[in-house]
Amino acid sequence: MNMYNSGNAERPMLFLPMKYLEEVRGARSNVMSLPKALDQRAGLDKIGGFLLSEHVVSVVRLAMTRALTQLTPEVNDKCVAAYKEFMPPCTEWTEVNTMQLILRIWTRMISHVIVGAELSQSNAWLEEMNLFVPTCIKAVFSLRNGYSSSTYWLARYTNNDIKAIFRLRSRVAKLLEPLLRDRVEAVRLRTQDDTGRKKIDLHADAIQWFVEEYTRRGIKPTADQLAQDILTLSLVSLASTTATTLGVIYDLLDRPDSLLEIKQELKQSFGGMGDKISRQALSQLIVLDSFAKESQRLNPINQISMHRLVLQDHTFKDGLRVPAGTDIGFTNEQISKDSATWGEDGDKFDAHRFLRLRETGESADSRAPMTAVTHDMLPWGTGAHACPGRFLAADGIKMMVLNLLFMYDVKYPAGITSRPKNDDAHLTMGPAAKMPLLFRQKGTYGFD
Template sequence: MSMVLLPTTALALLAWLMIRQLAKLTKKPKLDMPYLDFEDGDNSMQRYLHDAGSILERGYEQYLKEGLPFAMFNYMDASTPMAVIPLKYLEEVRSASTCKLSFNSFLNKSTVAKDIGGPLVTDRVIRVVRQDLNRALNEMIEPIQQACDKVFGILLPPSRDWTPLNGHSLLWPLVSRIMARTFVGPELWDSEEWHAVVSSYFHAGLAASQRVRDGYHPWLRWTAKYFDKDIKAIYAVRRKGEELLKPVIDARIADARNQANGQGPGFNDGVRWLVDAYRAENKPIKAEQIMQDEAFLVGASVHGITVNALSILFDLMDRPESLAEIQAEISQVHAEYGGWTRKSLGALRVMDSFMKESQRLHTPQHCTMQRRALEGYTFKDGLYIPAGTSIFLPSRLLGRDPDVHPDGAKFDAKRWKRMREEGDATKFHFASLQNDMLPWGSGPHACPGRFLVQEVIKIIFIHLVTKYDVKYSEGVESRPPDYLEHTNSIPNIMALLLFKER
């Protein structure tokens, strides 16, 4: 009898221990701050997907402006609320150790990248952008211009008739090729095969990320790769990308050896920088890993630059007087400098101010400075953030706050040009970091690619506004409403525009 009871008792004890452990792992950490939800009682996932901004607005006025944090449902990680904290914690957040408050962990967890086979953000890829890309940026200006010339000529061939095209369909392939030239190199920048890989990876990743995040318990997400069609597509395009990258990687390895022997000028692109990074760390150079690094670099930059440029285009179309000034400035600066370099692009102060004002009012991310607490974290004033909690600082609402920016609801195209003329000329440009505007984050972990974004958008608009007229389709008079998605908003990518050669 005892021989029968023994395994039964052991199984019961094991089950009890597993249940206890599961309860600990799934227990939501308690946040010592007010929790806001929808006051009418409709707190469905769909409501949070499209209307979370209204809770952020209420929390901003009621708590953040008083220096107090609040919590709300986190659509990207339903296991724990998101903590939205006021600006007074900015310095502590940006100086906190990444071992305690981590952006990488926040991004990797919110996108469930590991579970879907997507690219992980690593310190290595961030370092490549911050050091190698920014050091080489002046040399990238000419290839970026060449990409613009070619792609505009294909998508908008010379014509005196109005050509219908939505802005996203123009900007996405253009920016994709610019980023391929920057991060992959001259061999693949105009390859249709490579761009098909990038596009398929991006769209499959978006679909798989949302489906796995919403439909699988965290403990079971590892199983999704066996069932989800988009995850299977991710692995398939990864393999295709590796095949395309292998000869490029081999060429960069040979190039590094040649340079070490004093031969040749060498390649200056993302694959070469990654090869150098792995060599410096004495790690093997594998096509599958470089493919993942490239997927992160190209995917993140293409989406970010495209939505920013489209948003600026809408604002520019609504303000013909600013468009005329920018066109005149482009002609003047080009005549003065004789071409485009980072220095001459920096002289486009009217354009830069317009771009920054558009960014202030239409920041794609409502919150930035995202961090995930890897362990319990206590701020100096005693505010405690439990391990596993994601924290955010307001960006969009801070940028629109009339108590922070005079006439904050008004689009003032020359706001930042005046501030540069009246104060420090090196501040207040599009890629600047400011404590009262946080689209790029702040401190040592601020967006390392913001200077690339700045120069690419300027080159795109130099081509666009000097060679084409643009107008809305019939019946549309001004900027169409943005799409809202949780704590993000993007310009209307489906809005039809009309282009005509000038």
């Protein structure tokens, strides 16, 4: 065990050995809390309330996941259109900030799911989304560095960075307000339609899902509440998915044989891309899935998982006593490279590691897929708080990679021969975000 917190030495975090994972996973929320741990770590509740509340988790886990089969072809169309919109002209090799490119593309894709077809294509919406994550990060650091926990409540009134977040939330609420009115009316009409006729078709996007969730829970739907919940979804999806995608691209460039194998799989599955991309087709990309999961295993974005704040004094089965107020968690990188689980080559990249497990392992149906929730690899967390949006994220990564490989050639810039060192921040890690890559549009699209 180890006590450490690089971001706040006054509030160290207790990193637990894996033997305690099952007990933490099964602990009641009034004993160990993820939302309260996140609030204490980042203070999100003090800079706009961007917390994974029960109704937000319910929308993602149930309504969004159910809609993915319907939405996948539409989201892929947005991916293709976004590449064409945001990729600069590149008939010759052209230097591109790849992180910014992927962020814009994923923003278009996820926005189609979150706010629907019309608003997701709005430049005003894209501008707010591009501002949101960096503005939020600045606000978190301003809160952490400028205030003690007893004076957090002052921050929204006295700190310019935190005021900026509330102004952004207000602007987003104004963009959402007319859509909210329409969706509330649609739900009302649908509820009243008891004639036996086909009920009014509702939109497949998070605005509609939240309106329905608010109705079930007796929450009054307001534009401000909706903006808070929509921004929460954006916050948890934008940074991690774009970073994971960039890491997969770097790892593909480092492994030409794997790149060729994945192109062959894509060619066999999609040919000339004349047909719509389906969720079922994405699920059959088992070589790409294995490669992406291995990239994720060796480069976990979050350095901690199963993060909890202990709310009551707790004694584990072996006698370890943890007092109330303790931050606890498990280290992702250590778990992901544990030789006891992954063998002596656990710290090496093996593109077929999860492909072999899928084809020959006893746990082929549980541990192998990228979206699997297991105890030996925790990028999605585990237990009741496992990431509910992991299915959309994994599908989105595959769509961004396959469309990139279909339309463009890509390589490292001169002088770079392998994946650069990851960027490190407080308890997070990501691929080098500022390094550009070279892109060239293919004369004829294809996976050759």
